[in-house]
Amino acid sequence: MKISGHATHVVRVTYEETVRGTHVVLRLRTEEGIEGISYVSRIPADSLRLVVMMIxxxxxxxxxQDPMDTEAIYQRLFRNASGLELRAASAIDVALWDIKGKALGQPVHKLLGGFRDRVPVSANWGMxxxxTAEGLAKARELLRRGFAGLKFQVGALTPQDAVRQFRALRGEIGGDVKLIVDANQRWSFKQALVMxxxxxxxxxxxIEDPLVHWDYAGLRQVRESLPSQITCGEVFTDIQQHRRLMEERSCxxxxxxxxxxxxxxxxVAHLAEAHxxxxxxxxxSEIMAHAIAAVPNGLILGFYPWAQPLFKEPARIEDGEYVLSGEPGLGLELDDDALKRFEVSV
Structure with a gap:
């Protein structure tokens, strides 16, 4: 099997009128007619064309090249890559895994490790x-839709406001729902302790990203000083950053x-398991669900639906879990009508 070409689409998507995202969608093709798909996001408007050209x-x-050689191609694409180069490289890597799964008739999560086919899931939007009355109503709705947890942005709140809002949320949703706190790296060390x-x-x-990501010592002190778990790493782009985070016990x-x-x-997941x-x-989320399901230390899938309208089938959320399709590859089928509707020129 050989890689033969590709197509890209730049789309600007709206979900439930509150979640918006701009994505570069990749369709990677082979001589045998198998197509692998992926998408990448968080690209500045003036860099969209650049990312398309990088891909x-x-x-x-x-x-x-043989698309089955994911490790060899990974080494070629990611060596010395940085910034937006990583977005382009990751789009190709994911599409290769989709091709591999389709060629072998297996879902990607099985090829990555196959630990399970459903994972706990939190709603990482809507709060x-x-x-407020509107926020509490949204929380009830998301829980009715089957999510096990809710993510709540608190970085800009005062301690008094945070306590008031948490008291109201817990009173509304009960004590069993996972309530995830995201500080977005906005606190100082002392603020993190107070909050x-x-x-x-x-x-x-x-508590997610209580301090700036490079303050490994400060993060460790916060982790050791608070009863809550500390989560970090979302902005890291190099495995050595993750290695230091783990070795210094900063999260x-x-x-x-x-x-x-x-x-x-x-x-990174196997390195974390070793620690x-x-x-x-x-x-x-639709892609990373396979990765979280593949490894034994995959904790929970954070679901953010800003690409959902691009696919024919909606995500399957049941009893607090994201249920992966048994279909080959990523199990995702692009909606061509949606691509046309959301496509923008760059």
Missing amino acids: ESRVQQLIG QFGA GRAIAEYDPYW DIVMIDMDFGLTGFLK GLPVHNHLA
């Missing part, structure tokens, strides 16, 4: 209104971005 140039270099202690009685599932949970691709995700740490995804 095009890298695919051209791979024409005639921007906090514990973490203030909300501790409301049992946050974890309880490792978050991995799709900038690593699925091949790189496995490397006794669970892993969690950052965005790209």
